[in-house]
Amino acid sequence: MISAVLFDLDETLFDRSASVRSFVRQQFAGSGIGRFPSVTDLCNRFMELDARGSMPKIEVYGTLIEEMGGHRDELRQALFDDYEANAWRHAVPFDGMRPLLSWLRQNGRKIGIVSNGQTHIQLRSLLALNLDRMVDAYLISEEEACRKPEAEIFERAANRLDVRTSDCIFVGDSPQADMAGARAAGMKTIWFPNGASWPSDYAWRPDATVASLWEVQAVVKRWEHS
Ligand SMILES: [Mg+2]
Structure with a gap:
């Protein structure tokens, strides 16, 4: 039975992958992508660091910002806060x-x-x-x-x-x-x-x-x- x-x-x-990818794409289209060749490359790197949701997002953003060529704690926090508040809108x-x-x-x-x-x-x-x-x-x-x-x-x-x-x-x-x-x-x-x-x-x-x-x-x- x-x-x-x-x-x-x-x-x-x-x-989740499609949803996070969609959110991150619009997020970085607004904040700039630094050294990444394209938003798609940046999204791919985000998903790789995220490891199917197993990495804390604040760390993912920290690494990504370093790789963009910045060391901006306030940007890391702002992007993380934005994720917590708004990622669900792309679900x-x-x-x-x-x-x-x-x-x-x-x-x-x-x-x-x-x-x-x-x-x-x-x-x-x-x-x-x-x-x-x-x-x-x-x-x-x-x-x-x-x-x-x-x-x-x-x-x-x-x-x-x-x-x-x-x-x-x-x-x-x-x-x-x-x-x-x-x-x-x-x-x-x-x-x-x-x-x-x-x-x-x-x-x-x-x-x-x-x-x-x-x-x-x-x-x-x-x-x-x-
Ligand atoms: Mg699952």
Whole structure:
């Protein structure tokens, strides 16, 4: 039985790379790009330093400003403050997100989000995508005081939806946080890689792999009938 489908947020429902890239592009078009040959080169460097969201943004801006040829602390702080206040305005979902969530809901599946990150940042993305209206529960690691891949946060999500973890599917991009974590908690796993690669030291694979959110519906239907 499939009672609920749970999703990671960044790079799973929320196209974080495209969103950050769009924000940074307009940000530096306003402030200048120093030694970088083009805004595109600067955006590429930002994304590289950002490392899929794993680096503190204040450090990313610090390095970028040095590489632009400046050592301006006030510019670093201003760009960082602007990011915190306004990056959400550029939030875009992955193609197929809304139809998938509507279909799940119409078919009586509960929907949850489990996201690692800071509450104020994750909430802004979530609200900007209208996800608070489209899902039944969302758990953000900072306010839950536990994070993926700990089984606790997956179990808590299932509890909040009033379903068993064995009746849940988890969809995510991170092999470690999402796939290993959900699997250990007894959930079925759908991997949506988005540029992530599968670790060579993992001797197992996700239950399904999709190239887009459009493919998730077929997987759910297949499992429901098996
Ligand atoms: Mg993710």
